[in-house]
Amino acid sequence: MTTSPTVPRTARDRARAEITAEILDAARQHLAREGAAALSLRAVARDVGMVSSAVYRYVPNRDALLTMLIIDAYDSLGAVVEKAESAVAREDRLGRFLAICHAVRGWALAHPHEYALIYGTPVPGYAAPEDTIGPASRVSLLLIGILVDLTASGAAPAPDELDPSVAASIAPVLEFADGRVSDDLMLRGLAAWSGLFGTITFELFGQFHNVVASSQRARKAFFDHQMRQLASGLGLDEAA
Amino acid sequence: MTTSPTVPRTARDRARAEITAEILDAARQHLAREGAAALSLRAVARDVGMVSSAVYRYVPNRDALLTMLIIDAYDSLGAVVEKAESAVAREDRLGRFLAICHAVRGWALAHPHEYALIYGTPVPGYAAPEDTIGPASRVSLLLIGILVDLTASGAAPAPDELDPSVAASIAPVLEFADGRVSDDLMLRGLAAWSGLFGTITFELFGQFHNVVASSQRARKAFFDHQMRQLASGLGLDEAA
DNA sequence: GACCTGTCAAGAGCAGTGCTCTCTTTCCTT
């Protein structure tokens, strides 16, 4: 899961891999039920029938456990969203965008604590290590893919004139697109990205209380409408 | 601060109010430095020179302390944003919107832990009591105010046709506007609201790493551009 | 002025946490 230990050779290696998986599994269940704050190494140890100090043979510390769960969560979300997006015809770019949005929301509602772990308040004193950035960018890459296809098909909206300092500010993400997306479209894409996760975060973290009706149907209708609004900001219209 | 104990009469009442304020102050400092997760009643007690059990005379429990800090944070944010917005000419609606956005962001950058407390992952097992909803809606009310003025001035964009279920989903927030804002405009306003906080949350929680350049100037230029983009979705244009 | 009552600080204690260190057992390799 973390640094793939090649193929397990000896029985000991196998046992080690199995127990590590068991620990991760127990941790995942705790996370799903009570959230990251309540995740305790001792409770996990109890679940797998070990004494607390024994888990330290498998996991260096609590933060490392969290890192594994974070990567796990990003991968779980990424897989779900990629699958949903791939089921839509390539030329239906609005459909692809909406599929991504609804897949993210569906996953978030099904795994609220995992969502909070990766998109909520960062764990204090915890700095996400480099190995998280790969899994973390799977959803973004899908979105950029739509921008690239939109540009290639010539359907992208005419770029606005931009202040050079604004264009310079998004230099990092422009590298991902490697010149295949205009500055202006990338900025619109970033707005859609922030809007997507901002809306889901608000819904999940309770900011829609007294704002949007709380029934599942209302929430979904609202979300769908807002995502279409974001899509039209990208120039993705019904007439695909 | 919580339930105003009228005017302190006896010396005892005065002492009690003073010590309570001292405790809150120490808690606020801890929150600002280490964040909500690290906020411990014992540490607060040490700061004010008391033994841990003594604080329980003044604060029922840790959650109650958090509630007070949450209300505090909402009020602090609300005051800053209201002041910034009120400094702009009423007819300059784009200016008012941008003033709100930049004020929220400025406050968030200056008080990251307070921001995380109110807009980040909810504290597990903690349900925000009713007395937080007043302070919590100060920013939203300013935004709605702009929508109302926009409508009254006749400058609002022509409403799109809406699916009735979408319009129904935002019934709660429409009550705040009391018929002075169309369903369509309110939905656009909600998108701006989510976009504003989504962008700030992303910036603060590290999601812009490798996406937006990390210098203060780049971040601000980017933010300003994104907020103008949101404003144009509301029909707020330069030519106010 | 004496007395009762309510308030408050303090201490001990419970159950829990992350993590380290040491000791013993187990199992794999040579």
Added chain:
DNA sequence: AAGGAAAGAGAGCACTGCTCTTGACAGGTC
């Protein structure tokens, strides 16, 4: 079979939130 590495167990440290009891003191009343 022997040596050594890996794994489990236990004790312990320094914390946490929270409760209960004890003793000191101040406020208002008789």
